[in-house]
Amino acid sequence: MWSSLATRANLDLLEENYKQWRQNPESVDSGWAAFFEGFELGELPERNGASAKPAEGRESSLQSRVDGLVYAYRTLGHTIARLDPLADRRRENPLLTLRELGFSEKDLDLRVSSKFFFGNRQMTLREIIAALENIYAGSIGSEFMHIQNTRVRNWVLHRLESRPAKTETPWAVQVALLRTLLEAESFEVFLHGHYVGQKRFSLQGAESLMVILDTILHKCPGAGIAEICMGMTHRGRLNVLANFLKKSLNVIFTEFTENYIPDLVAGDGDVKYHLGYRTVRKLGSGAQIEIRLSANPSHLEAVDPVVEGTARARQRIRNDTDHRRKVLPLLIHGDAAFAGQGIVAETLNMSQLPGYSTGGTVHIVVNNQIGFTTLPEDARSSMYATDIAKMIEAPIFHVNGDDPLAVKFVTEMALDFRQEFGRDVVIDMYCYRKHGHQEVDEPSFTQPDLYARIETRPSVAQLYKRELFEAGALSEDDAASLETEFQLRLEMPLDNVKALEKEKGDRQAKFKESTAVFQPEYTSSSVSTAISAERLKIIVDGLTRVPAGFNIQPKIKRIVLDHQRKVFEAGGPYQWHYAEALAFGSLLLEGIPVRLSGQDS
Numbered sequence: 001m002w003s004s005l006a007t008r009a010n011l012d013l014l015e016e017n018y019k020q021w022r023q024n025p026e027s028v029d030s031g032w033a034a035f036f037e038g039f040e041l042g043e044l045p046e047r048n049g050a051s052a053k054p055a056e057g058r059e060s061s062l063q064s065r066v067d068g069l070v071y072a073y074r075t076l077g078h079t080i081a082r083l084d085p086l087a088d089r090r091r092e093n094p095l096l097t098l099r100e101l102g103f104s105e106k107d108l109d110l111r112v113s114s115k116f117f118f119g120n121r122q123m124t125l126r127e128i129i130a131a132l133e134n135i136y137a138g139s140i141g142s143e144f145m146h147i148q149n150t151r152v153r154n155w156v157l158h159r160l161e162s163r164p165a166k167t168e169t170p171w172a173v174q175v176a177l178l179r180t181l182l183e184a185e186s187f188e189v190f191l192h193g194h195y196v197g198q199k200r201f202s203l204q205g206a207e208s209l210m211v212i213l214d215t216i217l218h219k220c221p222g223a224g225i226a227e228i229c230m231g232m233t234h235r236g237r238l239n240v241l242a243n244f245l246k247k248s249l250n251v252i253f254t255e256f257t258e259n260y261i262p263d264l265v266a267g268d269g270d271v272k273y274h275l276g277y278r279t280v281r282k283l284g285s286g287a288q289i290e291i292r293l294s295a296n297p298s299h300l301e302a303v304d305p306v307v308e309g310t311a312r313a314r315q316r317i318r319n320d321t322d323h324r325r326k327v328l329p330l331l332i333h334g335d336a337a338f339a340g341q342g343i344v345a346e347t348l349n350m351s352q353l354p355g356y357s358t359g360g361t362v363h364i365v366v367n368n369q370i371g372f373t374t375l376p377e378d379a380r381s382s383m384y385a386t387d388i389a390k391m392i393e394a395p396i397f398h399v400n401g402d403d404p405l406a407v408k409f410v411t412e413m414a415l416d417f418r419q420e421f422g423r424d425v426v427i428d429m430y431c432y433r434k435h436g437h438q439e440v441d442e443p444s445f446t447q448p449d450l451y452a453r454i455e456t457r458p459s460v461a462q463l464y465k466r467e468l469f470e471a472g473a474l475s476e477d478d479a480a481s482l483e484t485e486f487q488l489r490l491e492m493p494l495d496n497v498k499a500l501e502k503e504k505g506d507r508q509a510k511f512k513e514s515t516a517v518f519q520p521e522y523t524s525s526s527v528s529t530a531i532s533a534e535r536l537k538i539i540v541d542g543l544t545r546v547p548a549g550f551n552i553q554p555k556i557k558r559i560v561l562d563h564q565r566k567v568f569e570a571g572g573p574y575q576w577h578y579a580e581a582l583a584f585g586s587l588l589l590e591g592i593p594v595r596l597s598g599q600d601s
Contacts, residue, residue: 029150033067033116062112065102066125070117070132072101074157075145077136078398083430084369085402085460086453096137118161135160139403140410143384143396152421156395159413166405171473177211177404178468179482181461183243184210186486191238192435194494195256201273203236204434206366207460208401209332212427213244215411216330216362221287223419225328227314230293231307232332233300234273235366235433240332245279245291249493257501274298301341304331308347311358324359325419332364335385335428336371348392351424355597360418363389363426368433373446386428394424401431402460432457531586539585540568 020027021036028036072095079093094100098107108126118131136142144156184207191200203209220228232240241247255272276295282288294310296303311329320326338344350356365386371379382388386396395417397410407429414425432454436443444451458466468474544561546552552561564578574582584594 029153062110063114066112066114066128067116069101069103069128070114072096073132073136077132078141078143080137081141081398081400082137082139083141083398083400085400085430086369086432086450086457090137135163139400139406141398143390143398146390147393147395149393152393152423155420156413156417159416163409169405171468171471174405174468175474175478177408178461178464178474178479180210180214180243181207181404181459181464182479182482183486184239185459185461186483186490187239187242190487190490191256198256199271199273199438200238201234201236201438202433202435203239204459205454206236206368206401206429206431206433207239208404208407208429208431209236209364209366210239210243211404211407212364212411212429213240215408216328216415217244217281217289217291218283219412219415220289220328221283221285223415224325225289225419226318227290227327228292228330229307229311229314229327230291230330230332231296231303232293233296233303233334233337234298235334235368236332237273237275237296240293241275241277245277245293246281247277247279249490250496253494253497254500257497300337301333301343301347304343304347305350307331308350308356308358308361311361312356315358324357324422327358328415328418329358329361330364331361332366334371335365335367335369335376336374336379338363338365339380339382339385339388340371345388345391348389348394348424351392357422359422361424362414362418363394363424365426365428367428367430369430370433370447370450372437373443375447375450384428386426389424389426392424394426396426396428398428398430401429402463404460404464431460434459535586535589536568536582539582539589540565542585543581 017028017032018036021033025033025036076093076096080091080096082090098104103125108124108129110125111122112125112128113120113122114128117128123131140160142156142160144153147153147156184203188202188204188207191198192202192204216228220226238252242249242252252272274296277293278291280288280290292310292314294303294307307329311327312324314327315321315324318326333344351358351361363386367385369376376385384396384398386398389396395414397414399406399410401407410427414427417423417425433443434454435441465474465479469476469479544565546557546561567574567578584596587594
C-alpha cells in the first residue's frame with residue numbers, strides 16, 4: 001500500500017476508507033486504521049486552541065509506528081521469507097529495516113503493544129519483531145493483503161497468527177510426516193537404481209508434495225469432502241500413482257519393462273507418466289475417499305479445465321450443486337507452466353463464474369525454480385510464478401519444501417480456506433529438481449553452479465530424520481526399520497514382474513492387475529443415429545411451442561418459431577442451428593443431459 005497510495009487510481013479508495021475510519025475506526029482494515037492514526041498524529045492538530053502535550057504526542061507516534069510495523073510485515077514479510085531450500089542467505093527488503101520503520105536499536109527493549117496484533121498484549125519491541133518474523137518471514141511467506149474482502153482477509157490473518165508452535169506438534173504426527181517422506185524418497189531411489197536412463201520425471205527434491213497430498217486426504221472426512229478430482233503434469237506422477245493413489249507396483253514396474261507395449265494395455269499409446277487412475281482410499285478412521293487422477297498429455301496445463309469440468313459433473317452427480325464442498329478439484333502445477341501457460345489464467349478466470357464454478361480449487365505449485373533449463377529470471381516478468389492468481393484474489397502461501405511441518409500447516413489452512421469460502425487457494429512449494437528435466441539429461445551442462453549445490457544437499461527426508469534424531473523423537477533403529485520396510489515393499493513386486501517376463505502365454509493375463517481396458521480392434525462400421533419422423537415431430541413441437549402465459553417477442557415468434565415449424569412441415573431444408581437443436585432434443589428424449597455454455601449458446 002505504501003508505495004502506491006498516492007497514485008490517482010487510489011485517491012477515491014483512500015478518501016472512502018478515511019471517511020469510514022472517522023465514523024468508526026473498527027469499520028476498516030487494521031492496516032488502514034494504522035495508516036490513518038499515523039496520518040492524523042503527523043498533523044498534530046490543536047485541540048481547543050492548545051497543542052497536544054509533547055509526551056502524549058511521542059507516545060501516540062510510537063503507537064502508530066508499532067501498528068505500522070505490524071502492517072508492514074503482513075504486507076511485505078513474504079519478500080524476506082526463507083523459502084528457497086538452496087539459498088545460503090535470506091532475501092532482504094529495505095522497507096523492513098528498523099530505520100525505514102521508524103525505529104532504532106535502542107527502541108528494541110521498549111514495552112509496546114498493538115491492538116491489531118496478539119490481542120494488544122504487552123511485549124518488548126524485540127519480541128514483537130521476532131513474532132512477526134516467525135509468522136510472516138520464516139519458512140512460510142503469505143500473500144493475502146491483496147484480498148479486498150475484509151472478512152476473508154482477517155480469516156487468513158487469524159489462522160496465520162494462531163499457528164501452533166513446533167513443540168506443540170505431537171511426536172507421532174512428526175514421525176508420520178517422516179514416514180511419508182521416506183516412502184516417497186525410497187520409491188524414487190529404487191527406480192533410479194533399477195531403471196537407469198529411463199524417463200520417469202522424478203520427484204526427488206520435491207518429496208514434500210506427498211506431505212501436502214497426505215494431509216489433504218486425511219482432512220477430507222472432517223471437512224465433508226467425499227471425492228478428489230486431480231490433475232497434474234508428469235513431474236512426480238509415478239510417485240503420486242504409487243504412494244497416494246496406491247496403484248499396483250506390479251503394474252507400474254511392468255510399464256518399465258522392455259516388452260511393454262502401451263497400445264495393448266492402455267489407450268492409444270499413453271506413456272506411464274501420462275496415465276490416469278481412479279481409486280478409493282480407505283482411511284484408518286473407516287472413511288472412504290474416492291480419488292480420480294485425470295490422464296494428461298505432454299501439453300502441461302491442458303488438463304486444468306478438464307479437471308474442473310469433471311469436478312463440476314461429479315458435484316452434480318452427488319447432488320452438491322448448492323455449496324459444492326463434497327468434491328474437491330486439486331491441480332498440481334509446475335512453476336514455469338503456471339506462469340507461462342495461458343490456459344492457467346483462463347481456468348482461473350472462470351473460477352467464480354456461476355456457470356463454471358466448482359466451489360474453489362486447491363492449486364499446488366511444485367516450484368523447483370527451473371523450467372527445463374531456464375531459470376525464473378529468464379522465464380517470467382513477475383516476482384513469483386503464482387502472481388497470476390492474484391487477479392482472482394486467491395490467497396497464496398509460499399512455503400519452503402524442506403520444512404515439512406510448515407508444509408503441513410499451510411496445507412491444512414488452504415483446505416480450510418477452500419471449504420470456508422468456496423474460492424481458489426494456492427500453495428507455492430519451493431523445492432528443487434534433483435536430476436535433469438528427464439533422467440537422461442545432464443543438468444550441470446547448463447546450470448553448473450545450481451547443480452553443484454544440489455549434488456551435496458541432503459534430501460528433505462534425511463534432514464527431517466536428523467532433526468527427529470536430535471529431538472529424541474526417533475531412534476536410528478526405528479528409522480532403519482522404516483527404510484527396510486519400504487525397500488522390501490518395492491523389491492517383492494519387482495521380483496514378480498521379472499518372473500512374469502520370463503513366462504510365455506497370454507499377454508492379457510500378465511496385466512490382470514491393471515485398471516486399463518484392452519483395446520478392441522478398430523472398426524469403420526457406421527453407427528446409426530437416425531430417429532423416426534414421429535419422434536422428430538415431438539421434438540419440433542417442443543421447440544416451437546410457447547408456454548401458456550408467456551409473452552414472447554413477436555419477431556422471435558415469426559422469424560424463429562413459426563419458420564421452424566414451416567421448415568419441418570415442408571421436409572427441409574434445415575439450417576445448421578436448427579439441426580443442432582433437433583439433435584439436442586433427441587438426446588434429451590433419451591434421458592441424456594445436454595449442457596450449453598459459452599457466448600454463442
